[in-house]
Amino acid sequence: MSFAVLAAGVESRLVDAGRTSTRGFGVPIGGAADRRSWRLGNALVGNASDALALEVALAGPTLRAEHAMHAVVFGAPFVVSTDRGSLVVGKTFDLEPGETLRIGGTPAGVRAYLCVHGGFEGREILGSRSALQPIHVGETLACAESRGRIRSAPLDHPSLRLLDSWTLRVLPGLQRRQFPGAARDFPPLFAASVFRATNASNRMGVRLEGPPIAIPPDEISSEPVCPGTIQTTRDGQCIVLGIDGQTIGGYPKLAQVIQADLDALAQIRPGDEVRFVSCSIQEAEAAFRSREAETREWETRWSA
């Protein structure tokens, strides 16, 4: 016994780092879509960085604590409350036995992580305990009893300030040169356009609406793809693959979002504006390294 699920929310699921080494079996990576928020939430409740947490999206679940628990919600600024009043995203709290935790909606961003001290329990499949399905009403989410010292991330922390207009850095996709008009750089319509995320966006991908881009005339055979791969469908619209995206794809690939910007991709909300700006592989690598170093530094500081 631990948390009883009274309402499941839009898409709440238990996540960890996912399955990064079994894509060859056709199994998507899965796991936390916004990895930094998941890691920092775990740091705040004193967990190892790979602890299993509950990812909530757009409209969160209602859960009843069956015993005392020390927890935090970290990520998009969801409206969170218990029987005793409202809570703040980024600040840890204790739940009393029988108390109900309500995670409502968020005015910006999409996802946040409910981390409990000690982590949730889950069965390992292909090296990860990330659930294959969202949680459902009536389910029990197992975790240990805990209490802890209340601590808080700086509430103006960059991970807690989310936007409604995003600029993602991209590298060229493997078929970029085959797109009409892409002789030297990206097709002008891609480089200069403002796209809008549609309602059809989910963990599998962010579907964008924008001026239709002329696609290469030749069919290509399927090839490996990964989170951040931008495929252009026959109607000239772009899909950016997400953390649960397919492992191989046969649409032409115009660009690839850099790793450092994949957490941002996970927070793009239907209706948000998206722009793309090109960068070099060196810039992408430097961005990854400095982001990783920054995350580690916060993890260390917050879990101390």
Next chain:
Amino acid sequence: MEFLPLGDQAVMIACRDEQEASAAALSLRHDPFAWQIDVVQAYLRVAVFYDLRRIRFQQAIDALRERNWTNENVRAAGRIHVVPCCYEMGLDLERIAQHVGLDRDAVIATHCGTVYAVYAIGFCPGFPYLGYLPDPLANVPRLASPRLRVEAGSVGLTGRQTGVYTEARPGGWSIIGRTPLLLCDLAESWFPIRTGDRVKFERIDESDFAMLKGERLPIRHPS
């Protein structure tokens, strides 16, 4: 071989043919680099995912370029799988026969008389893309309107490919038969088929199907 960047996550090896790609994927799985996270093959291409905390793209590409790819032991290491298939349960067998201009028995004999290579795994976990169909069976178009549910075990074909649905999914391939066996079990982390393996179908009847239903594909080691 040509080496290309898949963003900042992988080096994509573009191969001359499917055999070269399968051999490269087998070699990398058999003898991985320390920085290698994952290897994914699809047809002519092999993505080698690397850990950006341990290596940069340029170093990964250099290491791959310098690698000795001519290891004959690895080349022969793919398994062969025999997949029983009940063609009487092929929902579109008649449609396929009409399209290719053969009778049903000739369609079945042709489909199970070929040894296929696994060129990719995807669409859903464990779904093997097998190729290539012999000419008489090639180029059956997709269904005009995809089925909302194709049962797990269904053996489908389209274009030059044949494959096995490992989970119930919507699907547009013509269904030629059905296997009673499980080709993978995600909940148990069990995936016996990899790219570079070969698959042969073996005709069974409906009573064999009922007897074998739900069993796992037996694993045969390379002889």
